Amino acid sequence: MATAPAKLILCGEHAVVYGRPAIALPLADVRATATVTANYSTNEPIINAPDLGGRWSIAERPDDPLSGLVKTVIERFGISPQIEITIRSAIPIASGMGSGAAIATAIVRELLALSGQTLPPAVIAGLVYESERGYHGTPSGIDNTVVAFEQPIWFQRRSNLPPLIEPVAINVPLTFVVGDTGIRSPTRLPVGAVRERWQADPVRYEALFDQVAALVVAAREALATGDVPALGHLLNTNHELLREIGVSSTELDQLTAAACAAGALGAKLAGGGWGGVMIALTTPDRATDIATALRAAGATNTLVTTIAPAAAFFPDR
Numbered sequence: 001m002a003t004a005p006a007k008l009i010l011c012g013e014h015a016v017v018y019g020r021p022a023i024a025l026p027l028a029d030v031r032a033t034a035t036v037t038a039n040y041s042t043n044e045p046i047i048n049a050p051d052l053g054g055r056w057s058i059a060e061r062p063d064d065p066l067s068g069l070v071k072t073v074i075e076r077f078g079i080s081p082q083i084e085i086t087i088r089s090a091i092p093i094a095s096g097m098g099s100g101a102a103i104a105t106a107i108v109r110e111l112l113a114l115s116g117q118t119l120p121p122a123v124i125a126g127l128v129y130e131s132e133r134g135y136h137g138t139p140s141g142i143d144n145t146v147v148a149f150e151q152p153i154w155f156q157r158r159s160n161l162p163p164l165i166e167p168v169a170i171n172v173p174l175t176f177v178v179g180d181t182g183i184r185s186p187t188r189l190p191v192g193a194v195r196e197r198w199q200a201d202p203v204r205y206e207a208l209f210d211q212v213a214a215l216v217v218a219a220r221e222a223l224a225t226g227d228v229p230a231l232g233h234l235l236n237t238n239h240e241l242l243r244e245i246g247v248s249s250t251e252l253d254q255l256t257a258a259a260c261a262a263g264a265l266g267a268k269l270a271g272g273g274w275g276g277v278m279i280a281l282t283t284p285d286r287a288t289d290i291a292t293a294l295r296a297a298g299a300t301n302t303l304v305t306t307i308a309p310a311a312a313f314f315p316d317r
Contacts, residue, residue, distance in 0.1 A: 002109035006030040006091040007098035007146045008176070008270050008279055011219045011238045014194050014245055015212035016140040018205075021156040023168055023219055024146035025307050032089035032099065034106035036114050039084040045070050046084040049103075052093070065131040069104055070111070073127065077115045085110070092301070094184040096271015101143035104128040121148040121314075122165075152310050154220060169312035171226035175304065176279045177259065177290045181251040182300030183275030190247045190272045197246060205245070212241050224312075232265025232281045239268035239278075247273030251298060256280070258297035262290045 005026040012022025039046055044057040047066055058067035066087075074081055085107060091099040105128050112119060119127075125141075125148035132144050141163055142155040152168040198205040215234050222231040239256055242248055248269055256267040259280035267280040282290050284306075291302040 001033050001035045002106050002113055003031045003033045004102040004105035004109065004147050005150055006032075006102055007143055008178070008277075009096070009142065010152075010270075010279075011234065011268070012212055012216040013271060013273075014191070014242065014247060015209040015216075016142055016155060016157065017191060017194075018198070018209050019157050019159070020209050020213035021154055021164075021216045022140070022142055023152065023154055023216055023223070024142050025152050026146055026150045027097070027305050028150070028308075029305060030090055030097070030303065032087065032091055032102035032106045034103070034110040035086045035088075036083050036110050037086070038080075038082060040082050043081055045074060045081050047087065048084055049087040051087065051089050065100070065133075066104065066107065069107060069127065069131040072130070073108055073111045077112065077117055079111055079115050083114075092180055092184075092277070094186050094276065095180060096187075096269070096273070096276035097178075098143040098147055098271075101128055101132055101147045104131045105144070105147045121150075124148040149314065151314065152223075152307070167312045167314050168220060168310065169224045170307060170310045171224055172228065173309060174228065174231075174307040175282050175284045175287055176307065177264070177282055177287050177294065178270075178277050178279055178303045178305065179255045179259065179291075179294035179297075179299035180277050180301040181249070181255065181275050181298070183249070183251060185272060185275035187272035190274045194245060194247065208241060208245055212238065215241070228281065228283075229265055235266030235268045235279070235281055236260070242269055242273060249274050251275065252278050254297050255294055255299055258293045259290050262286070262293035264290050 010023040016022035044059045048055045093099050125144045128144040146153050154166040156164040219234045252269045255278045259267040263286040264280035264282050270279045287304045
């Protein structure tokens with residue numbers, strides 16, 4: 001069995017699609033798993049995904065992003081097609097927590113283990129990116145990257161160059177409460193809407209993206225110095241900018257407001273928006289109260305997670 005973590009974008013979503021930086025964090029305790037078993041009754045790989053509501057051969061769903069990913073990996077690495085891949089995931093689908101990237105990364109890791117081969121995280125991220133395109137249309141590339149590296153990252157797209165990917169130092173443990181609106185919103189929908197608005201009013205949206213970029217730079221400094229109150233203020237500001245960009249919702253606004261009223265240091269939507277999840281930065285002693293307040297404000301589920309301190313280096317690219 002191979003696994004891969006969920007992710008949260010700490011700050012910078014949507015602007016990252018337009019060349020600005022973003023910071024993303026892996027959630028080590030929320031994961032997707034993939035298990036491969038032999039299946040000699042078929043010559044086509046079978047994908048069994050109970051949490052996605054289906055079981056199919058890749059020939060039956062050739063256009064499914066996971067089918068395409070499995071086909072690419074087994075052909076590239078000479079893996080027998082007489083297999084069944086069972087996927088399980090504790091990550092809510094279409095919630096902003098990188099469920100698609102985590103599932104795809106777990107599949108790649110399990111197939112590589114089956115073939116006795118290993119690949120560096122950057123190569124795995126590249127393979128997964130193709131399946132992300134099938135789900136999201138024009139993804140930034142941040143989800144597959146942070147999930148494959150399993151480290152806090154700074155991510156920035158560049159014209160005619162590979163993305164700039166750097167490790168992010170975290171000086172102190174960070175406690176977050178995640179609140180789920182229960183509303184599923186595929187990332188491609190808000191991403192497409194923002195693109196339409198940007199095309200209609202590029203001056204306004206470029207200015208908003210620049211404000212997000214400045215905020216992300218400040219957040220990296222706060223993480224490195226351990227200035228948690230400053231980071232909380234930046235998260236609040238990022239949420240207000242995402243509202244202006246047009247990707248928040250009544251439910252997300254209610255949850256972020258409830259978290260702050262309950263003592264959170266800062267709160268924002270996380271991911272594509274229009275639903276999915278929000279995050280609240282807190283001290284450990286306030287986490288339970290904030291989770292209770294979020295459920296009272298309409299969250300269908302909450303979880304408390306801690307991001308451990310991290311050094312600013314990649315042990316293996």
